[in-house]
Amino acid sequence: MQKTGDINGRVADAPSGNWVYRVLPPALWPYAQLARWDRPIGWQLLMWPCFWSVALAANASIAMGHGSPGFVVIYHLVLYFIGAVAMRGAGCTYNDLVDHQIDMSVARTRSRPLPSGRVTRAQAKVFIALQALVGLLVLLQFNWLAVVLGVLSLGIVALYPFAKRFTDWPQFFLGLAFSWGALMGWAGLFASLSFASVVLYLAAILWTIGYDTIYAHQDKEDDELIGVRSTARLFGDRTRLWLVGLYGATLLLMLVSFALAGTSWLAYAGLIVAGGMFAYQIAVLDINDAEQCLALFKSNNRVGLIIFAGLFLSFLFLVP
Numbered sequence: 001m002q003k004t005g006d007i008n009g010r011v012a013d014a015p016s017g018n019w020v021y022r023v024l025p026p027a028l029w030p031y032a033q034l035a036r037w038d039r040p041i042g043w044q045l046l047m048w049p050c051f052w053s054v055a056l057a058a059n060a061s062i063a064m065g066h067g068s069p070g071f072v073v074i075y076h077l078v079l080y081f082i083g084a085v086a087m088r089g090a091g092c093t094y095n096d097l098v099d100h101q102i103d104m105s106v107a108r109t110r111s112r113p114l115p116s117g118r119v120t121r122a123q124a125k126v127f128i129a130l131q132a133l134v135g136l137l138v139l140l141q142f143n144w145l146a147v148v149l150g151v152l153s154l155g156i157v158a159l160y161p162f163a164k165r166f167t168d169w170p171q172f173f174l175g176l177a178f179s180w181g182a183l184m185g186w187a188g189l190f191a192s193l194s195f196a197s198v199v200l201y202l203a204a205i206l207w208t209i210g211y212d213t214i215y216a217h218q219d220k221e222d223d224e225l226i227g228v229r230s231t232a233r234l235f236g237d238r239t240r241l242w243l244v245g246l247y248g249a250t251l252l253l254m255l256v257s258f259a260l261a262g263t264s265w266l267a268y269a270g271l272i273v274a275g276g277m278f279a280y281q282i283a284v285l286d287i288n289d290a291e292q293c294l295a296l297f298k299s300n301n302r303v304g305l306i307i308f309a310g311l312f313l314s315f316l317f318l319v320p
Helices: 019-023 026-034 041-063 070-098 100-105 121-139 144-166 170-178 181-190 195-216 220-226 231-261 265-284 290-298 300-318
Strands: none
Touching: 019 026, 026 070, 026 121, 041 070, 041 170, 041 181, 041 195, 041 231, 041 300, 070 100, 070 121, 070 144, 070 181, 100 220, 121 144, 144 170, 144 181, 170 195, 170 231, 181 195, 195 231, 195 290, 195 300, 220 231, 231 265, 265 290, 265 300, 290 300
16 A cells, blocks of 8 residues: 655644654554544543543532542542543544545545555554553443443444534534543442433533534535535534534533532632633634634633533532
């Protein structure tokens, strides 16, 4: 297979100064690129709903008089960090296998390891299995309900890469997968689900649709040429109005979730700051500026951090 990647072994849409290229030997770069270790925004966005849910459950535990689950909270956060990195990597590798031919037709993705020929499909499948094994080992540290939920999420993950072929709403399916942690964190602590965790899950889905719509505007011309569907193409010039609705509903649902869990004022303060960050994204968005779309998409990592910080500080504030 002819190799079409960058002569330095990089990919077009990843920063060339990333730690991957400073620490790992060049032979491992293609695998790091498959797992997107050189683009941490993916595992960060997958991780935040998990972190929110753990912190929300910790708030609820104290509000219900169950005491402070301090050590358990920290332990679970560490597990979800490892799990997010591993499963995001496995999911990206799987997605690249499914989209192999499509990626060869899109300028931004044709330098990735599979379309450029630096990794074979067989090698990519072995790499998926290794990453999934790490994810399984993490999952088995939790209670039976969390394990069942983790296994069920694989169905959504498997479906997502095909969604762009049959619906204008592939971002909704991404939201179903990327937001699953909003259920996992609560289940991991309580071995049950609640209305608060379900509402948080719905909020995270809408958040994901919003930020991934911004991301998808980078590829809309190529997507139109090859017949790939997305909310960026569906919303078009109405994207800003849709974001007002999506981000506004995200904040409203989070407000309800926090109230149901009995959080303190600090959690709501975090929401106010996040709301300001959403407003900034909407105000400055230029859907025809690919670089700006990528930057605004990445800024959602800070949104996730702010919301988590509010919830975690609220938990600390409530500790007797």
